[in-house]
Amino acid sequence: VIDNISRKYGMYVIAPIQEKEVSSMMKQIPSDRLLIVDRYLKMPKDYSYISQEFEEVTYLKLVELTTQIKKYKRFVLFFKKYSDFPPGILHAFNRYISDYDINGEVVDSYEPNTLTKSTAYFSISDTQLWKVLKDARKMEYRIGSDIGILAHDDNIIKEIAFGGITTISTDFTYIAKKAAHFVKEGKPIQEIVPTYLRQRNSL
Known part of the structure; x- marks a missing residue:
């Protein structure tokens, strides 16, 4: 449970499990204080995310x-x-x-x-x-x-x-930099990050 003080003053960067129950929990956090990273969750349109598409x-x-x-x-x-x-x-x-x-x-x-x-x-x-x-x-x-x-x-x-x-x-360094910018500036972001194929000798 997210307490009232944390809800008011905290900034959250969360990499969630892709389950409906998790979405309900995330909605307890105001949209301007939450960034969802890595896994995409279906959330109201005012929530920020930097996610992969799998x-x-x-x-x-x-x-x-x-x-x-x-x-x-x-x-x-x-x-x-x-x-x-x-x-x-x-x-x-x-x-x-x-x-x-x-x-x-x-x-x-x-x-x-x-x-x-x-x-x-x-x-x-x-x-x-x-x-x-x-x-x-x-x-x-x-x-x-x-x-x-x-x-x-x-x-x-x-x-x-x-x-x-x-x-x-994907490029996890890119995700981390974007997340740090969100925490620092608080500007909304909604981005699906690119995924790369790196072909090497193992196939």
Whole structure:
């Protein structure tokens, strides 16, 4: 519950889970004191946001990667049920494998020692990604030929690990700068930030 003092004087920058119940909670905060970042929530039109769009952009980036993905016999997405993963990514994956006749599968998480050759793996969670890469090293699988790797959200480790991991990601530094400007100036903003495909050696 947001107390009256915080409601009157606080500034809030919140990265929410995309659930209807969360929207109701956010509406307790005056629109001029709340910035929603990262995940988009349907809110009254006077609320500010700097958000990613997940479904359409993920679908389009997967389409760009079709030649690489079709090098493999199977395409696996790690998507845990009842998690905070963006549902748009799951919808995009299912739509993509249907439209492009890809042998795709959604599994909750990666189980150690189950790595399979001729499979491309798509990981939203870095925890799942590191498990896959650890087993790939142990089993001496070549990333980008024996197995493929695609990850969500870029960082400096993914730039260099195993010759570089292909990612679908927005620019989080840009989001942070925009959020800081909102807190400092208080000027309304409503922006869907770009998402980039960074192709590296892992596919």
